[in-house]
Amino acid sequence: AQTVTQSQPEMSVQEAETVTLSCTYDTSESDYYLFWYKQPPSRQMILVIRQEAYKQQNATENRFSVNFQKAAKSFSLKISDSQLGDAAMYFCAYDQFYFGTGTSLTVIP
């Protein structure tokens, strides 16, 4: 089975600064999808950004972007101009079935 690893249980960032969350995965497939989801405290999980493996270009959604390194099986999330509302658990996911253990992001005012 595919595995997803998030090696940073907790991260913190100053408001307005940039932070990068790491994710690696293991697969033998060549075509797949990768996702970052955000789970605010006591709130529902929502999609942040997604990447299709066959696309070379890194996905971007406003202040959120990814660095997708297919050969290295790495899929990191960069949050620019961090805001207090970005504080949450962030989960990396492979296809729709495999999630990492999450990174808790704290934003310091």
Add this chain to the structure above:
Amino acid sequence: GAGVSQSPRYKVAKRGQDVALRCDPISGHVSLFWYQQALGQGPEFLTYFQNEAQLDKSGLPSDRFFAERPEGSVSTLKIQRTQQEDSAVYLCASSPGTAPAETQYFGPGTRLLVL
């Protein structure tokens, strides 16, 4: 329109009781997923439906766990003879198309505590 809803939001069960957790997906969504999320962990896949067909149930931890989606909309996850290790948040998600490409829309979860 309304998002994914789950009921009950909280459930306390005595060990050995049977429980039923309900998920109302977004209307028209083809795919429906159930996950188990232990405290401080990521969601663990349980099962996947495409319309009324249960295409993957490889994540169900034992034969005490059973899921159904008889009319291709509402789904129920049933846990028989609950054990303490079943305590977790059970998440339901739906997506408009078929896995694995589509974005999932998650419900708020049902927090199950087995005493």
